[in-house]
Structure formats: structure tokens, C-alpha cells
Amino acid sequence: MTPDSDNSPPKIGAAQIRLLKRLTQACAVSGDEGEVRSIVLEHVRPVADEVRVDALGNVLVTRGGRAEPRLRVLLAAHMDEVGFIVTHDEENGFFRFETVGGIDARYLPGKPVWVGKNHLPGVIGAKPVHLSTHEEMRQAISKDSLRIDVGPGNESKVKPGDRAAFATPFARLGTSLRAKALDDRLGVATLIELVKHAPANIDLLAAFTVQEEVGLRGAGVAAYALKPDLAIVLDSTPANDLPAWDGSENIRYNSRLGAGPAIYMADRGTLSDPRLVRLLVDTAEAAGIPYQIRQPGGGGTDAGAVHLQRTGIPSVSVSVPARYNHTPAAIARLSDWKNTLALLHAALKQLTPEIL
Amino acid sequence: MKELIQTLVEIPGPSGYESKIREAIRLRIEPLVDELRVDALGNLIARKGEMQPGGKKIMLVAHMDEIGLIVTHVDGNGFARFTTLGGVRAYNLPGGRVRFMNGASGVLGVQYHSEPDASAFEEMFIDLGAKNREDCPVRVGDVAAFERPFTDLGERLVAKSMDDRIGVAVLIETLQQLNSSPHELYFVFSVQEEVGVRGATTAAYGVAPDFGLAVDVTRTGDTPRDRKMEVSLGKGPAIKVRDGGMLSDPRVVDWMVQIAEKSRLPYQLEIMDGGSTDARAIQVSREGVPAGCLSIPCRYIHSPSEMVDYSDVQNGVRLMVALLSESLELGQD
Numbered sequence: 056m057t058p059d060s061d062n063s064p065p066k067i068g069a070a071q072i073r074l075l076k077r078l079t080q081a082c083a084v085s086g087d088e089g090e091v092r093s094i095v096l097e098h099v100r101p102v103a104d105e106v107r108v109d110a111l112g113n114v115l116v117t118r119g120g121r122a123e124p125r126l127r128v129l130l131a132a133h134m135d136e137v138g139f140i141v142t143h144d145e146e147n148g149f150f151r152f153e154t155v156g157g158i159d160a161r162y163l164p165g166k167p168v169w170v171g172k173n174h175l176p177g178v179i180g181a182k183p184v185h186l187s188t189h190e191e192m193r194q195a196i197s198k199d200s201l202r203i204d205v206g207p208g209n210e211s212k213v214k215p216g217d218r219a220a221f222a223t224p225f226a227r228l229g230t231s232l233r234a235k236a237l238d239d240r241l242g243v244a245t246l247i248e249l250v251k252h253a254p255a256n257i258d259l260l261a262a263f264t265v266q267e268e269v270g271l272r273g274a275g276v277a278a279y280a281l282k283p284d285l286a287i288v289l290d291s292t293p294a295n296d297l298p299a300w301d302g303s304e305n306i307r308y309n310s311r312l313g314a315g316p317a318i319y320m321a322d323r324g325t326l327s328d329p330r331l332v333r334l335l336v337d338t339a340e341a342a343g344i345p346y347q348i349r350q351p352g353g354g355g356t357d358a359g360a361v362h363l364q365r366t367g368i369p370s371v372s373v374s375v376p377a378r379y380n381h382t383p384a385a386i387a388r389l390s391d392w393k394n395t396l397a398l399l400h401a402a403l404k405q406l407t408p409e410i411l
Numbered sequence: 412m413k414e415l416i417q418t419l420v421e422i423p424g425p426s427g428y429e430s431k432i433r434e435a436i437r438l439r440i441e442p443l444v445d446e447l448r449v450d451a452l453g454n455l456i457a458r459k460g461e462m463q464p465g466g467k468k469i470m471l472v473a474h475m476d477e478i479g480l481i482v483t484h485v486d487g488n489g490f491a492r493f494t495t496l497g498g499v500r501a502y503n504l505p506g507g508r509v510r511f512m513n514g515a516s517g518v519l520g521v522q523y524h525s526e527p528d529a530s531a532f533e534e535m536f537i538d539l540g541a542k543n544r545e546d547c548p549v550r551v552g553d554v555a556a557f558e559r560p561f562t563d564l565g566e567r568l569v570a571k572s573m574d575d576r577i578g579v580a581v582l583i584e585t586l587q588q589l590n591s592s593p594h595e596l597y598f599v600f601s602v603q604e605e606v607g608v609r610g611a612t613t614a615a616y617g618v619a620p621d622f623g624l625a626v627d628v629t630r631t632g633d634t635p636r637d638r639k640m641e642v643s644l645g646k647g648p649a650i651k652v653r654d655g656g657m658l659s660d661p662r663v664v665d666w667m668v669q670i671a672e673k674s675r676l677p678y679q680l681e682i683m684d685g686g687s688t689d690a691r692a693i694q695v696s697r698e699g700v701p702a703g704c705l706s707i708p709c710r711y712i713h714s715p716s717e718m719v720d721y722s723d724v725q726n727g728v729r730l731m732v733a734l735l736s737e738s739l740e741l742g743q744d
Contacts, residue, residue: 285451304487329427348550348552350484350494351482351552367452
């Protein structure tokens with residue numbers, strides 16, 4: 056137990072929003088998470104009992120509690136984001152690339168990107184409207200025909216294997232936040248606050264994971280190493296809550312902005328442990344924190360890998376909903392982020408071994 | 412044994428919601444085993460016997476869960492939209508009934524469609540008789556199982572969730588009939604098989620067996636204009652050679668065939684195109700485990716009316732008892 060640990064509920068204020076801005080403007084395309092990892096380390100090292108970076112690059116943090124007996128609770132959030140990997144130098148500043156993680160190629164033409172560790176500006180170019188035929192304009196441009204253009208003279212600053220990310224500055228839009236990679240920097244920022252305000256009734260084990268967007272690869276080994284009694288995964292889930300164009304009822308929104316943290320029941324990779332769902336729902340109702348049940352269906356979080364480790368780890372996921380995830384600019388509500396942090400902290404304080 | 416089968420198939424237990432069926436199984440097997448535990452994911456793990464000379468640590472598994480539905484949205488008029496838990500097929504649904512874990516019942520309806528066979532889950536809904544959203548007794552995340560009574564056709568038995576309550580029944584009956592075994596036996600009743608053999612994955616890690624066998628259903632090819640498959644109802648339990656997710660250990664196949672022939676029990680060899688069983692999870696657990704599967708032939712799998720042959724079930728139990736009664740040394744393949 057570190058001396059400055061406190062039970063006080065964490066808050067999201069100007070400092071936390073500044074941290075989220077820094078986290079979203081850092082680039083950490085899967086497999087190259089170093090930039091986000093150093094921000095995480097800078098924030099958790101001063102308060103944690105133990106911090107290590109494992110063989111895959113996960114940051115594993117332990118903060119011991121005081122109660123006896125107490126649960127070992129894993130909280131996980133992934134550091135990586137979807138983006139691009141440079142595959143081939145075609146000279147004169149043109150580079151071929153592949154997508155990393157789930158990206159819809161229709162979103163790519165005309166988007167600015169940051170390439171490599173120094174955020175070299177580039178653009179995914181496409182033929183301008185002046186020269187496109189009507190036929191071409193009806194078709195999606197194929198990924199194979201696109202290049203990242205960093206301009207002649209800059210070739211030496213880029214090499215195959217470099218990652219590139221959408222070049223989107225963070226912005227506060229009234230009650231909303233706009234940024235790239237809110238999936239899952241919102242989770243990372245939330246988890247940093249929970250480490251700083253770890254309740255004393257549990258051993259808090261935090262995993263800031265790598266390679267979630269390419270198949271939950273980091274979280275499995277992190278959970279294997281930390282051997283928790285249960286796990287809560289913090290992520291960001293899409294909100295497809297725009298009104299239907301024909302006025303019919305939108306029945307497939309996944310989640311909705313402004314409706315609070317989205318609690319998972321079932322996705323492609325995990326059936327949430329019903330006891331943990333009940334804990335979150337009961338805590339939210341008792342504390343008057345708004346929440347929503349994410350629509351069961353596809354998609355997945357690190358819980359898919361976590362819950363299958365060793366003899367099994369009861370798991371649940373909680374997401375801050377965001378519109379337009381996996382595109383250059385996502386939008387989330389500040390209130391949903393605040394309520395997610397409040398719900399998680401309140402639920403953690405309730406946790407005793409009796410829940411299992 | 413029919414009474415046991417009827418009890419098991421009529422309990423709802425979709426993937427992730429196996430607590431009721433687990434309690435029913437626990438009550439039945441508690442007097443028959445030496446040790447019982449439930450692991451973190453909800454698998455029921457029962458040990459019977461100690462390891463004798465020539466014995467092995469053997470994991471036997473049948474899954475408790477069944478396919479089901481989960482609510483994704485309750486619309487303004489009180490109709491519940493849903494998605495699936497496990498491999499539900501859309502054409503099996505319209506007109507069927509479901510029962511939710513909270514007791515509520517509903518009918519599966521479908522939107523008007525000019526080609527009725529082409530309807531997708533998105534065009535279906537559960538009608539719980541509610542007048543509006545507030546009146547609807549379920550909410551997003553509530554889970555339902557198909558509701559259909561057990562029917563005894565004499566030699567053939569029909570029910571929902573024969574997949575894999577029939578495997579559960581075979582293991583319980585094996586426990587009852589097995590007099591002595593040189594092996595340390597782990598009878599595992601697993602969770603979440605239908606969503607990707609998840610329960611067996613953690614159970615196998617925990618048991619760390621020398622050897623594993625699943626008991627599950629397999630498809631047949633014996634109905635009018637069926638897809639080709641060399642398995643029929645009534646010709647004996649099937650010894651799995653391969654399915655969509657596993658190649659059985661050939662030494663295990665040979666051993667099962669030898670014991671069946673020695674015991675003069677009918678059997679069939681199963682080669683299935685798709686699908687898989689908990690045996691797959693055992694086989695790739697830890698450092699690798701020799702694994703196989705005893706299959707009960709079943710028609711109309713993943714429909715609310717799955718049909719098995721009673722003699723196949725009884726012969727499955729006899730074969731299981733014979734397999735476990737003797738010491739086991741896998742030869743070279």
C-alpha cells in the first residue's frame with residue numbers, strides 16, 4: 056500500500072481532459088504502442104506498488120489493498136488503436152500501406168495521417184473530383200490503389216514497417232469530445248484514474264494492453280500473468296444512435312451517447328458473468344448513475360481473451376459509448392465518461408469475496 | 412433413463428445461464444462421486460475414484476448449455492428484438508415459443524416478407540403479449556431458451572436441447588453403472604460450448620488430464636434428400652474420427668473401436684464436415700492431450716425438435732462403461 060493512496064472518488068476535470076487529449080494525440084497503432092505506454096508509465100509509476108512491462112509490451116500494474124480477505128481484481132484497457140502500416144517505398148514520397156485492425160477502406164481517401172514516431176504529416180491521396188468520371192464516383196476507391204503521400208524529399212524519414220495513424224487533433228465540442236482513438240484512450244484515461252484512486256478493499260491489478268485491435272493478443276498473456284479472481288474490461292463501444300432516415304425506430308444502435316456507461320451482456324467473444332453485471336447494475340441504480348445495457352451481438356473486447364485464461368476468470372466489460380469509432384474522428388459525451396468512472400469506482404468499492 | 416432425459420431436456424439453460432441445469436445435475440450426481448467443484452466459469456467438475464496402477468487421469472465432458480436467444484431491443488409497441496446465443500438457424504424460428512430465464516414466455520414472429528424462407532433474425536421478433544414497451548416483461552440482455560416438451564416416440568426421443576443433455580444423461584448413467592475403474596475420472600459438465608467450447612477450455616486447464624473424451628451429438632445423413640453423411644439413427648453410438656474443429660487422436664479411435672467390438676456393441680464411425688465439440692478444447696489444452704469423442708447420432712440438431720434413438724443412447728452408456736472399466740495404454744498409431 057503506497058502512502059498516498061486514497062479512497063476518494065476520482066473526478067474528471069481539466070487535468071483529466073488534458074491527459075485524454077495527450078493520449079488521443081499520441082500514436083499507438085497495434086504493435087507499436089510505445090508512445091502511449093510512456094504516458095501511462097509516467098502516470099502510474101508514482102502511485103503503484105509494482106509496475107512492469109511484459110514481453111509483449113503490456114503495462115502490468117499492481118496496487119495492493121488492505122482488507123482481509125480481498126479479491127484480486129483485473130482492470131484492463133487497451134493502448135493500441137487502428138491505423139496503417141507502411142509496406143513499400145514507391146519513391147517520390149509515395150508509400151504503399153496496409154490497414155491494421157478494423158478499418159473500412161471507404162473512409163480512407165483524402166484523410167491526413169501522421170507517419171512514424173515523429174508524426175510526419177502525410178495524406179492518403181486520391182484523384183480529385185475534377186478528374187473523376189460519374190462511374191468512378193459511384194464506386195468505393197479500392198485500398199490497393201491508395202498511397203500515403205508525404206511529399207518528395209521526405210522518403211528517408213519513412214521506412215516499411217512504420218505505422219501511421221489518422222491525424223486528428225483533439226477538440227472539446229461543448230458537452231462532447233472529438234478525437235481519433237477514443238477507442239480505447241477513454242478506457243486508458245479511466246484506468247489511470249482508477250489506479251490513482253484505488254479502493255483499499257481490493258488488490259487492483261491494471262493491465263494496459265497491446266494488440267487488442269488485431270485480435271485481443273495482449274490481454275490474454277496479461278491475464279495469465281496476473282492471475283486475477285475476476286476482471287472488468289474498460290473499452291469504448293460504437294454508438295450508432297442516429298435517427299433512421301425514414302423515421303422508423305432505430306433498433307440496432309448498439310449503444311447511445313448520453314445514456315451512461317454501456318454494460319456488456321454478450322458479444323462475439325464473451326458472455327459476461329451475470330454476477331458482475333448485477334453488481335454494476337445494482338451499483339448504478341443505488342448511486343443514481345445512468346447506465347445502459349449494450350445491445351447483445353457482435354464486436355468484442357479484451358474480455359474475450361481474459362476470461363478463458365487458466366481455470367477461467369469471471370469477466371464483464373464496460374464501455375464509454377462513442378460515435379464513429381475506427382474512423383478519423385469519433386465523438387463521445389463527457390458525461391458518459393464521468394459516469395463510467397463514477398460507476399466503476401463505486402462498484403470496485405463494493406467488491407468482496409462473497410460476490411464469487 | 413427416459414425419466415432422467417426428460418428432466419434434463421426440459422430445464423432451460425442457454426449458454427452463460429447454466430445455473431438451473433447445473434443444480435439439477437449436481438443433485439443427481441452428488442451421491443455418486445468423491446468430490447465436486449464449480450470452477451470460475453461455472454463448469455461442474457466431479458471426481459470419481461483414485462488412480463490405480465495402469466490407470467490414467469481421464470476427463471469426460473458433456474456440455475450443459477443449449478442454444479438460445481438474447482434480447483437486443485424492446486420496441487415502442489412492446490415487441491422484443493433479439494440476437495442468438497450459439498448456432499440458431501433463422502428458418503427454425505417462426506411460430507416457435509420461448510421461455511425467458513425470468514419466467515416470461517413469448518412467441519416468435521416475423522415481419523412480412525415476399526420470400527418467407529429468406530427472413531433473417533433482424534426481421535424477427537418475440538411477441539410477449541405486451542401492449543407497449545413499459546408493459547413488456549423483458550429488457551435488453553434477457554435470455555430465453557426454446558420451449559418444447561419432451562416427446563417419447565417409443566424407440567425415438569424428441570426434445571429441445573438433446574444437444575447436449577443427452578450427453579449429460581449418458582455421463583450420469585455411466586456414473587451410476589460404473590462399478591470399478593482403475594482411473595481417476597473427472598466428469599465435467601461444461602458451460603458455453605455452443606458459443607465456442609469456452610467452458611471446456613478452462614475446465615481442461617484446471618483438470619489437466621492425461622486423456623479426454625467428450626460426449627456430444629453428431630449429425631446424421633438418414634432423412635429424405637439429406638446431406639451425405641455415413642451416420643444413421645439406431646445403428647449405434649458414433650466414434651468420432653474428425654469434425655470441423657478436431658482430428659481425433661487415431662490411437663483413441665482404435666481403442667474405442669476395439670472395446671466396442673470386444674463388448675459386442677454396435678458402433679459407427681463419424682466423419683462430420685462442420686461443427687466441433689469440447690474434445691477440441693481438451694486436445695489443445697496445456698501441452699496437448701490425446702482426445703476423442705463419443706457421439707450420439709441426432710437428427711435436426713439446433714432445432715427445437717432434436718431426435719435421438721434410445722438404443723443408441725443405451726449402447727453409448729454401455730460403451731462408456733466398458734471403456735472406463737479397464738486400464739488404458741494408448742499404442743502407436
